[in-house]
Amino acid sequence: MADALFLAISVLTIGSAIAALEMRSLVYGSIALMGTLGGVAGFYVMLDSPFVAMFQLAVYVGSIAVLILFTVMLVKRELIFKKIEDPKRKFAGIGLMLIVILALGAIIMDSGIKSISTDSDPVDFREIGGDFLTYYWPALVLMALILAGSVMGALVLARREDTVENEQRTD
Amino acid sequence: MVEEHKATLTYTQLLKEDLGIFRLVPEDGVIPDYKAGQFLTIGMPVKSEGGKVVRRAYSIASHPENKKFFEFVIRWVRKPFPGRLTTELFNAESVSGVDFPDEKEIGVTYHLGSYTDPAYSKQVLALATRAPREETPNPGNDSTKLPSLRDMFYSVEFHEREVFEMLGVYFEGHPDNRRLLLPEDWADLPPLRKDFKNKGR
Amino acid sequence: MAEVIPTKEMPPGLQVENVDDRIMTLNVGPQHPGSGHMRIIVKIDGDYIVDADPDPGYVHRGEEKMAEARNYITNIPHLERPVIHDSCNILYPYVLGVEDLVGIEVPERAKYVRVIAAELNRCIYIQYWLAIYGIFLGHSTMFMWPAGDRELFIDLMEKISGARVTHAYFVPGGVRNDVPANFEDVCLRQVNYFEKRIKEYGDIFYDNPILKARTEDTGVLSREDAIRLGTTGSVLRASGVDYDVRVKEPYDVYDELDVHTNVLKAGDSYARSKVPWLDMLESCNIIRQALEKMPKSGSIRTKLKPNPKGGLDEVYRRVESGRGAAGCYIVSKEKPEPYRLKLSVGSFRNLIALPYLLKGEKLGNMPAVYWSLNYWPVEADR
């Protein structure tokens, strides 16, 4: 049963990843990307780490997908269908992809992780919380600063040029 | 800049006991260019005041393109109004066009009131003028034209649009001479002219 | 058509250079829950309205043209059609004008009955208006309460005239019929009850902090602009101009009654919506005074000749209706029909303020500003 589930989720993940890049419409592409992200969340559930899975859903689907959709709708619609793609480049890309997959796959299959399996209990998410507050606290603070800075930067970038004039108007 | 001319009274018609039409022709015969809403100061020696020349300002009612005479519609005011007409104080109560097919003219009457002046606010001032009328109207492109009063009384904007579509009087200087109430593809006569017949009646 | 392309003045800061993809044109109406029987072509940039162009005329029926084919009496049921909620007040200037033309006197009792009927009708209209103002702002209770309490006044008008909305009650020379026997008691009782009721409106609507935050400082019409645009009625009085035809140029018996003019200074949507509310209280006050001073018996109608004719004359009379000054301009040419009849109504005069006020507002303010102008599309179209 679990194997069938694993197969289904991997097909969903990889298929929607390909669809995300290859769909003609960008909106459908973003929906397919949501499928990929949801599939990865499914893998996390299978790996007994529901905390990360829910975090993935909440962050990726709840905010990043919304951002992407919003951007896609902001840019003009005709551009979405404009397809500038070089067939040569496409074949080169496929070749590169195959090389990466084959090389990395060969290396991995050769290495010793092939037979690793475990019977130990999964990590409780309370431990993660503990880690965050004890060992990783400087990283946590740094991440908070990075997040705040990046969001502010994004706001400043995406601000409309005439906002200053608007403020003058309200004065 | 004030010029004095002598003029003769050529025509009077008493409409009511206190309202009359007077036409003046200057003795040198030249009518200067003027716009609607401008006025003329008329002075007359009054016997009861010992022959002193009393000057009063009267609005010109005739059309600016009319180069034959000045026409005035003068009402005898029983209670004297104070002083002057201030354009700021007046607002258009209504602007109504009346079609006079017999006289080949279209009259436009501005009813003006005041909100701030306590004396004027009790009354409504009627300002009447006329424009030539054509049998086959082509609104905007024929001689049925009047200068717009919008620059003076801003509130006449929509009223003049209505008169334009209902009677075909084109208001020169009005920035927005468009249809207001009628549909955009109205191809019949302007409906308030007398030769537009009510269907079914 | 040789039309001049309109160039509207824009508030500073909203001039838009590239119009291609930022501006969205919305057709608000005529089948839009927030428009009434008209269309407003709104151009928005983000949430700001950069241009608004009202397009009335969807219910234009040519009352003025039709009136030229009917005599002075048969015009009565037709002229009240533009505002059936305020039918007495829209008929009032016409009746006064015809009385001037024909030259008849109105009995004293009829004048009082007319004043009472006009004030009752003003309450009916304002409650209807208030109901729609409530639902425009998403306050469904304010839709239902005035619509229900309106029944008090409709019942009274029905007792007087026999019809619930289209009364056809005023005629040149007086009124159509006498009031019923115990009308004074019933009227006093219902008016007193309504005065209690109107305070509840204040609790739930006018003192509501959300409503205040929403409508205060939106669509501000300054005193000078209100005069310059020629607005009238509650819009004018909300901008701080003390003007009411009932006080300034009293008709019938308004000069014998103590009429108080409600004036607010702010000139925003909130003030414009509050003035009619205060007007209703004032109407109750006037009704009470008129009931007191009314002669208990007497004639209520001077008989007219059949097919009365006006002289070669023109007349302009005006009254204060629920939406502001309502005037009637009649040109008569010695015929039983008017040669030209022009209704000058408050809605049409206030319409000019709509594009002026909407420019630079937020889209969310559009219903609040639009309906606070006391605009009744059917009346403006006539």
Next chain:
Amino acid sequence: MSVIAPKFRLGYFLKGIFDNAFWILTIVTLAGIPLIQIVLFYMDLPVIDGELLTAFLAFTWLFNPTMQIPLIKSLLYSDLFRIAAFPGFGFAALIAAATIFVERKMLAKLQLRVGPFYCGKIEGLLQLAGDGLKLISKEIIIPAKADKPLFWAAPVLFVGTAAAFVALIPVAPGGWVVADLDVGLLAVFAVIGFFPIITILSAWSANSKFPFIGGIRALHQMVSFEIPLILSLLGVVILTGTLNLSEIVESQSNFPWIIFMPIGAIVFFTAMLAELERIPFDLPEAESEIVAGWLTEFSGMMYGLVQLGSYLKLYAFAALFVIIFLGGWTGPMFWPPLDTELIMEGTPIPNFKGDPVLTVHAPGLPLFDKDPNEWVLQEQGELQYTSGQLLINGVIWFVLKTVAVIFFILLPRGVFPRIRIDMLLHIGWYKLIGLAFVNIFIALGLVYAGVLGPGGIM
């Protein structure tokens, strides 16, 4: 004189009904029964009295009166029942339907009118059923240039997401919840995050201006109010130290958290109103500005599905408020506990000679029936309750509290006007987030002072 429809013929009417019945029967026999068989084949089947309950066995037992009770019991503990009926979809849909009825009648009462009155004879009870029938029978109109797959999918996805939200809500002690996750609260946030996407997708796919403006507004509103929503619940998480909703409820057996965190409750309630698009925050559906917002182009049952989803969402949010701040199902018991022996052993009924021949268990089968495998008596002080009693008591308290919260969600609709979008965003970003942080600091203060939390009373 008064004929309802002059062209009405009884024969045609009956013929129409028979036609429909014929086709329904045909479809059921040809497709439905095999489908049921297949489902039954793949289900995890329970073992009853040492026998594996197969589909065939179930059908034969249906006609055996003595075996019906075990069958019903096994059905009660199956996953299907939990998802479709009791703590899941059916229960929520029932409360949602009751909510619609209460909303209509209460608003009508507040606005001095009658409300639905004729349909269903008693105060318009069946009005909702009538409306549902109308919506089903209406034609579904899709705009010509709409993006059809997304447009069709949006209402279904909306209901699905709302049902997933409902599945996370525990309603009674003993694990009466569809999905009992350790990270239940985080899962709730993950599910809430789906709503804006569905909204914006449906708004975009309609290819119309008013839905698009409504969708953008809904997006702004939901995204900006998710943050205070999450922050306002963190105080409770800090104090209880768990994300499991059932454990959060059990931590409130002495007092509900609203006593210590009224600010958090107010923030959560306000954010909840905004997430639910209820007045005064119903900007996405502001009908006087943007016809019906993102619902403008929906018609027929698509509109009905969206409404169903939004009322399910309403129930789920109210239940979440009850679980987190009002103590969920905890409350005093309504009746004294049953005798232990009565439940464990049953009551022996003697025959006329006085010999016990038949043992009858407590009434109210199967809730009070003994089942040594699943039912364990729980102790509360000296009194002992069966879990069936606890279940009923818990559900009653839960429903009472939820209805009270729903009342307060509905009440603003009659009292407040709609606010403007910039005011809404201002409230969300400036006031509510600040208040939520105040709430978190209160919780942290209580923890560090040792009053509550892991080191305190708990």
Next chain:
Amino acid sequence: MGTATGIIKALNSGVKHLAVKRFTLRYPEQKLKFVGDGYQFDPTTGVGIAGLKGRHMLFHDHCTGCQLCSIACEGVAEAIAMVKVPDSWGQNKKAIMPQIDYGKCVFCGLCVDACPFYALYMSNDYELSSFTKEGLIYTPAQLQVKPQVQQDSELIIDKRGARHG
């Protein structure tokens, strides 16, 4: 704090009204009571008598067939047509009487004012709807029938609000 008190005041007002009696008139079960018998013209004072302006009533023994009602209606609605009646009356030699089309009538009552013989007045009957256009045309024989109108409800104002009882 003004905001908070305002919100509480509004909520209080809303909750208070849950106990106020409903205003709605349940129309087919309850019917409003009107003044008098109907709108008619009083010959003694020369003015009308208040009452509901509903369907007309025609007194055949007063009607002279003078067509004044039809002329009065001409400019308003053109709802009145004069038709032949089979039986003849002494005062009505032409044997024509008004027939009223309620699809056009605006219930203004000018025809009642115009009738010099007080043959026409308006009754309290206002339930005139019909499924066909022909059903709205009332012949003189139909207009003669006095309507059976049952009205009982009146506006009651007491401490629990105004309502129709």
Next chain:
Amino acid sequence: MSNELIEFVLVSIALLGIGIYGLAVKRNAIRMLFAVEIIVNAANLNLVAFARFMPHSGGQTLALFSIAIAAAEVAVGLALIIVAYRMYKNIDIADFRSLKG
């Protein structure tokens, strides 16, 4: 736990390959952002998988960090795309030539 580590690693490699393909082929800025997201997710999957099979909380912690930073990255990236769209009226990175200096 019936699955083995190698399966997750293989899925992760496949995702990585797709991401590299997207980065190499696509010239649409938003598509490239998609590819980056896919690569980040592949890495996260590896992190969590290894953390599960050699039980240690570090992997999940790192994955959480990674998710949070990815959110920030997407926000900044989309803002950049919007700015570029406003300047060039296009989102094809081949058109962003003047950015080269």
